[in-house]
Amino acid sequence: MSSATMDPAGELARALHRRGDPMSASAFLEVLGEVVGGSTAPLTAGERDFLLTHAGLNEQDLSEQGRAATQLGLARERFTLDAAALDGALSTGEVAALLGRAEANVRRSRLVGDLYAPNPGDPAGLRFPRWQFTADGRVVPGLRRILPAFPRDTHPLAIGRFMTQAQEELEGMSPVDWLAGDGPVEPVLALVEDLGYL
Structure with missing residues (x-):
């Protein structure tokens, strides 16, 4: 002990x-x-x-x-x-610089579901997990439809792991890679619904 x-x-x-x-x-x-x-x-x-x-x-x-x-x-x-x-997550200012947008626009994108930043009450401010951004500085498409499919109490770590793990149903790609490569959202949504226990 x-x-x-x-x-x-x-x-x-x-x-x-x-x-x-x-x-x-x-x-x-x-x-x-x-x-x-x-x-x-x-x-x-x-x-x-x-x-x-x-x-x-x-x-x-x-x-x-x-x-x-x-x-x-x-x-x-x-x-x-x-x-x-939130390891390696980006601040609102860092996301604004990455995407070439105003910070207010980044916060608005979060509110409508195009960007993901858990724990809005964090005194350190919003933190955006890095997995939702591509290497060339784009936002992974489809988040507005995918994120609400997770059960409300799903921990952000579980969401991040799901989004970055290879899936057989996505031709061995992770949901992030699938969506960034213009794959349709529906197969990812089906996976989230199948794994609704997350």
């Missing part, structure tokens, strides 16, 4: 201290619970017995400290996934 699993409260307190102690560890955990959606309600005796018997958990896992460790782990994994999804 890592020290993070053994002492999540200590790890959190040290991390907050490195940032100038902007809040207490308990206040941070309350905020984290709101963001992650974790329940702060205590487990019923039946829930506790079920988890101990069938889920491979022990008393330490179900303690307040164990639950905090789980929430921290989930938050860390979510952060890692979000960071991976």
Whole structure:
């Protein structure tokens, strides 16, 4: 077991201290619970017995400290996934320069679905994953029809992987390469619908 699993409260307190102690560890955990959606309600005796018997958990896992460790782990994994999804992504200004457009035009293209930038509430501003742009600086066509076909809660990393992985149904090309080569949108849409569990 890592020290993070053994002492999540200590790890959190040290991390907050490195940032100038902007809040207490308990206040941070309350905020984290709101963001992650974790329940702060205590487990019923039946829930506790079920988890101990069938889920491979022990008393330490179900303690307040164990639950905090789980929430921290989930938050860390979510952060890692979000960071991976936007690795190499372009800012609004960079997309405007790439496409030779005004920034307002880039934002408008996002709103109508011709460009993809997840997490509009990000304080760092919009970030446009690089996969939607061709090597010669064009936008991959068809995004306005394809992106809404993904289930609403599909993580941007899953969308990026799908769009860049070779597909037999597309003659071994990725959806990005298929669409950039003027392939029709319908086969890509069919694949997205078939993989609706993404």
